[in-house]
Amino acid sequence: xxxxxxxxxxxxxxxxxxxxxxxxxxxxxxxxxxxxxxxxxxxxxxxxxxxxxxxxxxxxxxxxxxxxxxxxxxxxxxxxxxxxxxxxxxxxxxxxxxxxxxxxxxxxxxxxxxx
Amino acid sequence: xxxxxxxxxxxxxxxxxxxxxxxxxxxxxxxxxxxxxxxxxxxxxxxxxxxxxxxxxxxxxxxxxxxxxxxxxxxxxxxxxxxxxxxxxxxxxxxxxxxxxxxxxxxxxxxxxxxxxxxx
Numbered sequence: 001x002x003x004x005x006x007x008x009x010x011x012x013x014x015x016x017x018x019x020x021x022x023x024x025x026x027x028x029x030x031x032x033x034x035x036x037x038x039x040x041x042x043x044x045x046x047x048x049x050x051x052x053x054x055x056x057x058x059x060x061x062x063x064x065x066x067x068x069x070x071x072x073x074x075x076x077x078x079x080x081x082x083x084x085x086x087x088x089x090x091x092x093x094x095x096x097x098x099x100x101x102x103x104x105x106x107x108x109x110x111x112x113x114x115x
Numbered sequence: 116x117x118x119x120x121x122x123x124x125x126x127x128x129x130x131x132x133x134x135x136x137x138x139x140x141x142x143x144x145x146x147x148x149x150x151x152x153x154x155x156x157x158x159x160x161x162x163x164x165x166x167x168x169x170x171x172x173x174x175x176x177x178x179x180x181x182x183x184x185x186x187x188x189x190x191x192x193x194x195x196x197x198x199x200x201x202x203x204x205x206x207x208x209x210x211x212x213x214x215x216x217x218x219x220x221x222x223x224x225x226x227x228x229x230x231x232x233x234x235x
Binding site for chain 1: 119124150157158159160161162165206208222223225226227228
């Protein structure tokens with residue numbers, strides 16, 4: 001079974017530029033999460049989707065960040081415009097709410113560097 | 116509010132030594148879940164264990180063991196006879212119990228992680 005797929009793995013951009021990250025969850029997983037991981041820190045939740053609905057986006061900085069999960073499968077996280085402080089790893093995870101434990105499976109992440 | 120504290124930022128041991136990673140948590144929930152994840156240099160978080168707040172039995176899996184003590188709000192992780200491949204950042208995490216009968220995990224709250232280096 002394929003795991004959570006994320007692309008790109010690495011992205012370097014100049015500040016004020018837009019950037020987008022893509023995530024394809026494990027097939028059949030209805031819950032999708034985006035996490036932000038700063039250097040030396042644990043991941044922090046940005047947004048959680050149940051199918052195509054964003055059910056928890058309280059930690060998403062909505063002035064520059066946006067996300068979508070059309071058709072309830074893959075998802076895109078966008079930053080526009082990017083700032084120096086956005087340099088971090090962006091992790092995607094998915095889970096199956098119908099499974100006994102609803103365990104989250106993580107992708108390899110996208111490492112963003114803003115110059 | 117929920118919080119996870121991993122006081123050890125970095126630990127360095129020599130191969131075959133035993134090492135314990137500490138985790139202290141805070142929550143007002145009576146039902147919750149605790150986790151340990153491993154993050155190797157490749158970056159992908161690997162699930163190691165999940166523990167329900169009602170189950171205080173210690174668990175052993177090969178060289179790994181976990182000690183859950185509600186009285187001290189701790190969920191410590193011990194690696195016996197460490198190996199170089201154990202080198203990684205280890206995260207402790209907490210989630211509320213959600214869903215029908217509280218059987219599912221909610222959002223994960225992570226600690227800052229402990230970087231373990233095992234030298235040959």
